[in-house]
Amino acid sequence: xxxxxxxxxxxxxxxxxxxxxxxxxxxxxxxxxxxxxxxxxxxxxxxxxxxxxxxxxxxxxxxxxxxxxxxxxxxxxxxxxxxxxxxxxxxxxxxxxxxxxxxxxxxxxxxxxxxxxxxxxxxxxxxxxxxxxxxxxxxxxxxxxxxxxxxxxxxxxxxxxxxxxxxxxxxxxxxxxxxxxxxxxxxxxxxxxxxxxxxxxxxxxxxxxxxxxxxxxxxxxxxxxxxxxxxxxxxxxxxxxxxxxxxxxxxxxxxxxxxxxxxxxxxxxxxxxxxxxxxxxxxxxxxxxxxxxxxxxxxxxxxxxxxxxxxxxxxxxxxxxxxxxxxxxxxxxxxxxxxxxxxxxxxxxxxxxxxxxxxxxxxxxxxxxxxxxxxxxxxxxxxxxxxxxxxxxxxxxxxxxxxxxxxxxxxxxxxxxxxxxxxxxxxxxxxxxxxxxxxxxxxxxxxxxxxxxxxxxxxxxxxxxxxxxxxxxxxxxxxxxxxxx
Numbered sequence: 001x002x003x004x005x006x007x008x009x010x011x012x013x014x015x016x017x018x019x020x021x022x023x024x025x026x027x028x029x030x031x032x033x034x035x036x037x038x039x040x041x042x043x044x045x046x047x048x049x050x051x052x053x054x055x056x057x058x059x060x061x062x063x064x065x066x067x068x069x070x071x072x073x074x075x076x077x078x079x080x081x082x083x084x085x086x087x088x089x090x091x092x093x094x095x096x097x098x099x100x101x102x103x104x105x106x107x108x109x110x111x112x113x114x115x116x117x118x119x120x121x122x123x124x125x126x127x128x129x130x131x132x133x134x135x136x137x138x139x140x141x142x143x144x145x146x147x148x149x150x151x152x153x154x155x156x157x158x159x160x161x162x163x164x165x166x167x168x169x170x171x172x173x174x175x176x177x178x179x180x181x182x183x184x185x186x187x188x189x190x191x192x193x194x195x196x197x198x199x200x201x202x203x204x205x206x207x208x209x210x211x212x213x214x215x216x217x218x219x220x221x222x223x224x225x226x227x228x229x230x231x232x233x234x235x236x237x238x239x240x241x242x243x244x245x246x247x248x249x250x251x252x253x254x255x256x257x258x259x260x261x262x263x264x265x266x267x268x269x270x271x272x273x274x275x276x277x278x279x280x281x282x283x284x285x286x287x288x289x290x291x292x293x294x295x296x297x298x299x300x301x302x303x304x305x306x307x308x309x310x311x312x313x314x315x316x317x318x319x320x321x322x323x324x325x326x327x328x329x330x331x332x333x334x335x336x337x338x339x340x341x342x343x344x345x346x347x348x349x350x351x352x353x354x355x356x357x358x359x360x361x362x363x364x365x366x367x368x369x370x371x372x373x374x375x376x377x378x379x380x381x382x383x384x385x386x387x388x389x390x391x392x393x394x395x396x397x398x399x400x401x402x403x404x405x406x407x408x409x410x411x412x413x414x415x416x417x418x419x420x421x422x423x424x425x426x427x428x429x430x431x432x433x434x435x436x437x438x439x440x441x442x443x444x445x446x447x448x449x450x451x452x453x454x455x456x457x458x459x460x461x462x463x464x465x466x467x468x469x470x471x472x473x474x475x476x477x478x479x480x481x482x483x484x485x
Contacts, residue, residue, distance in 0.1 A: 002065040003057055004142040005050060006043030012144075012196050013039060017221040019193045019254070021230045029193050034233035034250075038098075041248045042144065042194050045093055045101055056086045060140060070103035070292075071139035073114040075353040080291065080344045083107075087295045096300025097249045097431075097440060099447060100190040104292055105145035105199060109135045111288035112201075112269075114354030118283065122275030127216075131269040134218055145218070146195035148186035148256045149203045161204055162213045170200065170258055171212040172272065179264045180271060182215070185257050190443075192228045192254035195221055202270070205278035214277035216270035217263045225261035228254040234436035241394035244427050246436035253443075284350045287343065287359035293448060294343075294365050297373075298336040304376045305329040307428055311383050314424045316413035325379045332372050339365050363454070363461045370451035373444035377432040384428050391425040392418070 004012075010030050019026045026032050030039040049056040049068055057066045069086035072079060090103050112119065113135040119128035138145070151162055151169040162169035170184035189198060201216045219226070235250040236243035270277050308329055312322050343357035350356055381388065392410065396402045397419055412421035431437055448454070 003049050003068050004046050006047040009043050009046045015222045018227045034235050035193050037235050037248045038250050055089050067139045070106035071110050073110045074355045077347045080347055087292050091296040091299040094249045095303035096296045098251045102144040107292045108289050115284045117352050118280050124273050124276045127269050143196035145197050145199050146189045146191045147199040148189040150187045152185045152187050164209050182258045182261050187255050189254040189256050191251050193252050202277045202281045211272035214272050214274050217268045219267055225259040227257040230254045234439050245430045284356045287356040290362040291357050294340050294362055301333045305333050308380055310424055314412040314416050314421050366448050367454040370445045374441055377441050380428050380432040388425050388429045391422040
């Protein structure tokens with residue numbers, strides 16, 4: 001079938017799934033107060049593809065049907081730039097607040113298929129063929145995927161890698177006539193209530209003897225034994241004046257329990273093969289998926305810069321401190337834009353007619369964004385100061401007697417009236433200070449691992465040749481002076 005519409009997406013949510021919110025099993029995702037706002041927003045993302053087909057749609061390579069460009073396997077710099085435009089259009093819809101819109105895992109699995117030669121190594125040919133077939137089905141059915149790749153570590157001293165005897169982390173307990181039987185848990189399935197399927201794929205390399213944890217597969221959310229425990233809802237009632245973001249974009253996060261879940265053979269991509277499990281994520285996965293994540297991040301930074309400037313203008317904050325903070329936000333935007341551009345123009349042919357952006361500038365962003373985004377929220381709250389807590393609600397503007405007083409005592413600077421000022425500062429609060437704003441800050445700190453961990457691993461990405469040669473040159477000069485021939 002061609003790319004789904006929003007209504008088709010919503011129809012898919014009627015499939016049974018065990019979603020729990022606040023101790024209640026949710027029977028109708030699209031209609032539940034904690035979930036309906038995000039469900040409708042995701043439906044709008046699907047509709048967006050049909051509203052902007054020249055940007056968001058392309059023919060399926062085999063069937064010719066229209067599919068999302070996020071399913072593209074890029075084979076040139078031009079393809080990467082074309083995909084960029086689609087991913088940016090999707091991110092624009094929520095100004096980057098929804099980090100796991102379906103394009104995230106569409107890009108992921110397109111990358112897996114593009115690098116299928118790596119999945120076919122170490123005797124994994126049968127399961128690699130399953131993966132190719134799945135990616136074709138994913139793009140044609142236009143499913144929304146969630147994923148959970150983090151083990152539910154209960155003791156940090158044991159590390160993040162499961163050890164033999166770990167019964168908590170997702171693991172294989174038996175082979176069955178139809179596939180394999182699994183038990184255990186994974187975190188953190190963002191978008192879970194709204195997904196059609198869940199993906200499990202490799203994260204950190206595993207040591208020998210950990211074969212029961214080396215798993216990769218996709219299954220429907222309705223698979224018996226799957227249970228999703230959602231975090232506290234950050235969703236507010238439909239009111240775009242009071243809650244412009246949290247009424248629409250709470251994508252949810254869930255803890256996933258596999259209570260003896262059977263995975264069919266045709267949905268398995270890795271079954272205990274440590275050779276494949278430990279290598280497939282080491283080359284083209286990172287630059288491919290970071291293309292999507294950094295485009296989303298850039299949209300969010302651009303919005304943040306625009307919002308902060310609008311706040312300053314609303315109250316005529318022209319002091320040097322405010323201007324300095326606005327300049328700081330612009331710098332984050334420009335560094336991010338430039339890094340994405342560099343990654344695309346310096347793209348790398350990974351073989352098998354699959355191109356990815358250059359990983360180095362994207363990885364540098366990965367190191368810094370977990371620090372930048374909390375600072376972004378800090379700047380917005382500093383510019384807003386106590387005014388962010390004074391913005392009247394829609395109900396108060398709808399009261400004639402209160403509105404008159406509000407218009408008198410809470411206008412903005414110049415010709416900015418009280419309602420416009422309230423809209424700006426309520427937007428700022430919902431972005432940076434509300435429950436959803438706090439969740440998004442926590443998300444940005446850790447969604448591609450912490451900044452500290454990424455900085456510690458940066459030496460694996462960076463090319464040390466030139467920097468070493470510069471140091472060696474001056475060490476050689478000093479040595480010749482001290483020890484002349």
